[in-house]
Amino acid sequence: MASCVDPLVVGRVIGEVVDPFVPSVSMSVRYGxxxxxxxxxxxxxxxADPPSVQISGRSNDLYSLVMTDPDAPSPSDPTMREWIHWIVVDIPGGSDPSHGKEVVPYMGPRPPVGIHRYVYVLFRQPCPCPAIAPPASRANFSTRAFATQFNLNLPVATVYFNSQKEPMNRKR
Incomplete structure (x- = not known):
């Protein structure tokens, strides 16, 4: 009997960024x-520009979206794990991040070396978030600590992509 392998486990997103969870909300992320x-x-x-993110769910539910790079500055030596790329809170279900409150402005991927994972994690909020100050630094963020601090429990959806530095165009 064949078994299904979860790409979040294979990609080490579950384990390094989030704990095992059961997805309960649909989240679509598009770049163009x-x-x-x-x-x-x-x-x-x-x-480079913020994606289009569509979140299912009931309009009276609120969600928090976090985007991190757990491989900063390099996958073999992630001493800055996790690098925060985007945080939006108070997103109503059935909408997108433009309807929420941006805590950390979007920063597109800039992997200096190696193949980096960029992880979107969606949490259901138990109530509107209090005023959140952006972190002093984008380095050494912890998705788990963020979830604990704001009583978010386990994620309801997660998706990730890989990216690596693009070669410079050579002038001849």
Missing amino acids: TKHVNNGCNLKPSMS
């Missing part, structure tokens, strides 16, 4: 026409 599937590859130039 490119739909983000777990483990797909995107060039930094394709993901």
Whole structure:
């Protein structure tokens, strides 16, 4: 009997960024026409601008969205794990991050070396978030600590993509 292998486990998102969870909300992430599937590859130039994110769920539910890079500055030596790329809170279900409160402005991927994972984690909020101050640094963020601090429990959806530094165009 064949078993299904979870790409979040294979990609070490579960374990390094979040604990095991059961998805309960649908989240669609798109950069232009490119739909983000777990483990797909995107060039930094394709993901320089904020994506289109669509969240299912009831309109009276609120969600928090976190985007991190657990491989900063390099996958073999992630001493800055996790690098925070985006935080939006108080997103109503059935909408997108533009309807929420941006805590940390979007920063597109800029992997200096190696193949980096960029992880979107969605949490259901038990209530509106209090005023949140952005972290002093984007380095050494912890998705788990963020969830604990704001009583978010386990994620309700997660998706990630891979990206690596694009070669410089050579002038001849």
